[in-house]
Amino acid sequence: MNFDFDAGFDTETRELRDMVVRFARRELDSSGRFDDAEDFRRRWLLAGKQGLTGTTVPGEYGGSGLDAVSAAATMEALGYGCADTGFAFSVAAHLFAAVMPIVEFGTGEQRAAWLPALCSGERIAAHAITEPEAGSDALHLRTRARPVDDGHVLSGSKCFITNAPVADVFVVQAATDPRGGFFGLTTFLVEASTPGLTVGRPYDKVGLRGSPTADVHFDDCYVPAGAVLGAEGSGASIFSSSMKWERTCLFAAYLGAMRRVLESTVDHVRDREQFGSPIGGFQAVSHRIVDMLGRYEGARLLLYRAARSLSDGTADEVGSALAKIAVSEAAVQLGLDAVQLRGGLGIMDGEAETLLRDALPARIFSGTNEIQKNNVARALGLGRRRPAARR
Ligand SMILES: Cc1cc2nc3c(=O)[nH]c(=O)nc-3n(C[C@H](O)[C@H](O)[C@H](O)COP(=O)(O)OP(=O)(O)OC[C@H]3O[C@@H](n4cnc5c(N)ncnc54)[C@H](O)[C@@H]3O)c2cc1C
Structure with a gap:
């Protein structure tokens, strides 16, 4: 191609x-x-x-x-x-x-x-913010960091933590202000071997099966003062900054996977013959390929635009949110199309259906696509304001 x-x-x-x-x-x-x-x-x-x-x-x-x-x-x-x-x-x-x-x-x-x-x-390394009762509402964590002499004691549970089963260090977000809110979170660097930290069994997931994910529990887990990353109360801004990187550069891996499957799908429709001619000659098939290409290229343009603004220091939340939404939605649709164009082979050739399964979680992690839309809407002066801190 x-x-x-x-x-x-x-x-x-x-x-x-x-x-x-x-x-x-x-x-x-x-x-x-x-x-x-x-x-x-x-x-x-x-x-x-x-x-x-x-x-x-x-x-x-x-x-x-x-x-x-x-x-x-x-x-x-x-x-x-x-x-x-x-x-x-x-x-x-x-x-x-x-x-x-x-x-x-x-x-x-x-x-x-x-x-x-x-x-x-x-x-x-692994990054742990999500909790059973605090997913999208990431500013209201239940994991507490209680100040003690020369450090903090962490208590609480995290879920869906990528790399947890193999991690040597966790970047952990915990509430230092029980009311939560933007200035209520603090980030800690916690070694996996710290007493009181335990990791659950790896999940059996529908997609991204090559990536280990698990719960992480903190049971009166003492960390010294030197474990605080950034200033106390700066957890939310550290998290936002890391998400700009993740929503841009991590999603580039999906562009690569999409291109790989797009290329093999074009090869397939060129080679596969039905009714005496390659199926790529049927307009319903070729138009689907063109739509796949358009979605992939559009998502790619948005992603590299966001990456350029990250490189030159002008990145905002909107660019990375739009890139994340575009790439993840394009990946799901491209997976569906690639399965359909392979016919029965699509559900068993290990390529198209794998992309589809791997793409589904991309609409969820790094902040769901709905939350990204809320953020973009807020930047446009639309939508609800962030809810106030709870008591
Ligand atoms: C493969 C994978 C890897 C992950 N890796 C990590 C990791 O390494 N570290 C980590 O901390 N977390 C990780 N996560 C967790 C991920 O960040 C959360 O799953 C995500 O933030 C959503 O939270 P939730 O699952 O609790 O869904 P919920 O917040 O319960 O949302 C459920 C649905 O409600 C919608 N919703 C919620 N609130 C609103 C609203 N205000 N407006 C509109 N819609 C709303 C959501 O968009 C979603 O569709 C991972 C998740 C997956 C799937």
Whole structure:
């Protein structure tokens, strides 16, 4: 297919992208299901050696110092070359939701302690905000951080935590003000081995099966004063900042997966003959392909526009929200179309139906698409104001 895969990349970014595609095809093959933590770690280390687990981290801490556009290009290449979108998702969640907060808000000591091993692939990070009773309403957490001499004691439970079963460190959001609200959350860096922290069994999910997800519990879990990331009360702004990265660069992995399936779907409709001719010759089929291409390209333009504004420091919540909505909705629709165009093969060839299953959670994580629309509407002066802090 001859459509633009470069999005105006410079030579260095094009070479990087091609190198990542080759690496992912060669080294990251898997069953696409998280059932072997050792093999997951083996592939993670390889990804680390390739620089994928620390692309946006400054060179002095062992990363590659890429800007958001090049980081998105790298994630897109990983999604394209790696048939296990769950693994690509895990790498992106580690980097954009957990490592970038340490880069942007960590003290010199915290950065030096954690970033080199998180970049090299020796350590894995997870970000924990969601709770059974606080999903979209993320500013009203039940997990409490109670101040004690020289630290805090965390109590509460988190759910849906990506990488929890393999994580060495958790970036945890907890309420330091029991009323919650924007200034009521504080972010903590908590080592997985901390007494009082336990991780549940990996979930059996419909999609992103190569990415391990689990609950995390804090039972009177003491963390020292040095575990606070940023200032006390700045949890919500740290979370917002990490979500700008995630809603932009993580979703680039879906662009790669969409392109991979789009290409194989075009091949299929060219080769598959019914009624004496290739099915791609039927207008109902070719128009569906054109719609798939249009949705993919439109989503890609929005994503790289958001990445450019992240790179040049002008990013706002609207750009990343629109990119997130466009990519996730396009991925679901592209998955449905790719299944339909394969006929019976579509529900068993492991490609189209896998994209569809992997795409469904993308409308939910990083803030559901409905919440993104609320945020964009609010930026337009529409919709409800944020509810006041509860007592
Ligand atoms: C694969 C996957 C990985 C995840 N990884 C992580 C992770 O690493 N760390 C983490 O902390 N969390 C993670 N999550 C959790 C994710 O962030 C939440 O699932 C998400 O924020 C939604 O919360 P909820 O599931 O409680 O849904 P709810 O908040 O209960 O929402 C249910 C439905 O109600 C709608 N809704 C709720 N409020 C409103 C409103 N005000 N206006 C309009 N509609 C509304 C929602 O859009 C949704 O459709 C992950 C989720 C998934 C699926």
